[in-house]
Amino acid sequence: MIFFTQHEVDQWIEEDAPLLDLTSHLLGLDSQPARLTVTTRHPVRVTLTEEAARIFTTLGAEVTTVIPSGYDAATDECLLVVKGSAGTLHRGWKVAMNLLEHGCGVASRTAEMVALVRKVSAAPLLVTRKHPPGQKKILSKAILSGGAELHRAGLSETVLLFENHLNLIGGRRILPKALEALCSAACEKKITIECHDLAQAEQALSAGADAVQFDKVSADDLQEWCAALRHDYPRATLLVAGGLRMDNIQAYASCGVDGLVLSSVYHAPPADLAVEILPD
Numbered sequence: 001m002i003f004f005t006q007h008e009v010d011q012w013i014e015e016d017a018p019l020l021d022l023t024s025h026l027l028g029l030d031s032q033p034a035r036l037t038v039t040t041r042h043p044v045r046v047t048l049t050e051e052a053a054r055i056f057t058t059l060g061a062e063v064t065t066v067i068p069s070g071y072d073a074a075t076d077e078c079l080l081v082v083k084g085s086a087g088t089l090h091r092g093w094k095v096a097m098n099l100l101e102h103g104c105g106v107a108s109r110t111a112e113m114v115a116l117v118r119k120v121s122a123a124p125l126l127v128t129r130k131h132p133p134g135q136k137k138i139l140s141k142a143i144l145s146g147g148a149e150l151h152r153a154g155l156s157e158t159v160l161l162f163e164n165h166l167n168l169i170g171g172r173r174i175l176p177k178a179l180e181a182l183c184s185a186a187c188e189k190k191i192t193i194e195c196h197d198l199a200q201a202e203q204a205l206s207a208g209a210d211a212v213q214f215d216k217v218s219a220d221d222l223q224e225w226c227a228a229l230r231h232d233y234p235r236a237t238l239l240v241a242g243g244l245r246m247d248n249i250q251a252y253a254s255c256g257v258d259g260l261v262l263s264s265v266y267h268a269p270p271a272d273l274a275v276e277i278l279p280d
Helices: 006-016 022-026 049-058 086-118 136-145 161-169 172-184 200-204 221-232 249-253
Strands: 033-040 061-064 078-085 124-128 159-161 193-194 211-215 237-241 259-262 273-279
Touching: 006 049, 006 086, 022 061, 022 078, 022 086, 033 086, 049 061, 049 086, 078 086, 078 136, 086 124, 086 136, 086 249, 086 273, 136 172, 161 172, 172 193, 193 200, 200 211, 200 221, 211 221, 249 259
Parallel strands: 124 259, 159 193, 193 211, 211 237, 237 259
Antiparallel strands: 033 078, 033 273, 061 078
16 A cells, blocks of 8 residues: 655644644643544545554554554444544644545545446556646555556656657657657557547557557447457557546446546545544
8 A cells, every 4th residue: 555654744734733733722722631533424435544543643642443444434433533632633633634534535436436347347447647736645545445546656657658749759650660669668568559549549559559548439439449459459458548437437347448547536525524522
């Protein structure tokens, strides 16, 4: 699973409370013993509870209960229990809650989509890097907890030629020569070409590409194209991206692709979690 450095946890805390929780300080709560409990208001796929716990332990509190990432929690189920001074718990409260609610929302939506796909196909959900800057680790852990995989962890990881790359090197007509050089230099990598129709896919695969990624095509066209490509290029990897959502994911998954590339899970609503802080 994704690793977060202590520096990153420290930064989350410092961003919200660089000095102290002024309200708790003025109320004299700094040293009052208290207990914080996080519970669900609806079923959720759990994620980032380990990092939420680290927020509180970094502040000096004691975590007594933490439900692990990847667990399916029911309504009114306890995810986290923390003991410490009331001032400490208030200082970490909102940082941890923002992390949990946002992450669990994405993980839950991801798990729902994975479940829909599993009814019709074994193809994985591959979630793209279309996330706000600075949130890669948080959202990556959320989608992994939801049962999906990372499409491209970053530009340094994979070789994927988009239309804009092709525009700069002379277009698709020089793909045979370009792919010869790419396959030699990146001999450990698969070479993927973005395509918009069957003719482009056939040309890319005949030129030596290992995979094609169809972008913004209809499910009806995709099913026909996948059948044709499977016949002529049985070892090719076929992907589809662009516009994949809850309401159409099964249609695309039924087309015979090897992977479903999407980013819509990032726009899931936050989970609704309850926090209660009481004297201990």
